[in-house]
Amino acid sequence: MGHWTNGIKRVRLRTITISVIATSLVLLVYQIVISYKITSGEIEEKPEEGRHVKVELLDVKIAKFSSTSPKSEIDIMPKIPTFKGTLLKDKNYIPNVNGKIFCAMDSIEIDMSRINDDYCDCPTDGMDEPGTNACVNGRFFCNYQADLRNRPKSIPSSRVNDGVCDCCDGSDEWNGFELPNRLADDIQKSLGRFQSPCSYHC
Numbered sequence: 001m002g003h004w005t006n007g008i009k010r011v012r013l014r015t016i017t018i019s020v021i022a023t024s025l026v027l028l029v030y031q032i033v034i035s036y037k038i039t040s041g042e043i044e045e046k047p048e049e050g051r052h053v054k055v056e057l058l059d060v061k062i063a064k065f066s067s068t069s070p071k072s073e074i075d076i077m078p079k080i081p082t083f084k085g086t087l088l089k090d091k092n093y094i095p096n097v098n099g100k101i102f103c104a105m106d107s108i109e110i111d112m113s114r115i116n117d118d119y120c121d122c123p124t125d126g127m128d129e130p131g132t133n134a135c136v137n138g139r140f141f142c143n144y145q146a147d148l149r150n151r152p153k154s155i156p157s158s159r160v161n162d163g164v165c166d167c168c169d170g171s172d173e174w175n176g177f178e179l180p181n182r183l184a185d186d187i188q189k190s191l192g193r194f195q196s197p198c199s200y201h202c
Contacts, residue, residue: 083115084131084174085140085160087152092127103127126157131174133160142167144202163196170198 086093093115095101100109103122110121116131126138138157144167145152155166163179166172173196188194194201 084171085116085138085157086130087141087145101128130157131160133158133162140167140172142169143171144169146202165194165196165198165201167198168202169200170194170196173198 083093092104093101095112096109098109100111101115102109103125104127105124106122108122110128114121115128118129118132118134120126120129120135120138122128122135122138124137126135129135129138130140134157136156136158139154140157140160141152141154153167155172159166160172161175161177163173163177176197178196182195183191
């Protein structure tokens, strides 16, 4: 009888040990994932008092940050320009010491005021016109981004303001252009394609 009792105790002890190790591993993986998401900016931190965080992508707006002690990359870079059609952390749009940027593929230096001015200054990559349809080969990044790590949602910038809602949030149709023969809303819904003015479908 004592032999059976010892066997049962050993089985229970082994089961409890395995359960504790498995739970610890799950919690460790969870903490690593959350830490990665926080450091990569996937989880939006709540702004502290005296600190203003700009999340929206707006045309030539400057997000100003202030804090008593440097805590992140945001604090080190006090002014981050954001433009329609760009990702928030796109380093191509950070000006150099002369207040200018370089076209990524043309090595042409242009002034920041020429971004989204409806004229294609970077003919090869179209990076100066992400928010307009001036460059045929540029990319417009939608405001709503579900997963920036895998494949950011973008469309050819030639489709910006064409009257068709390509981004699920309608950010590509920012000027409100309407097609002359607009389909009825129920037809648009059945087709899964929407026309400007866009509604939110993310």
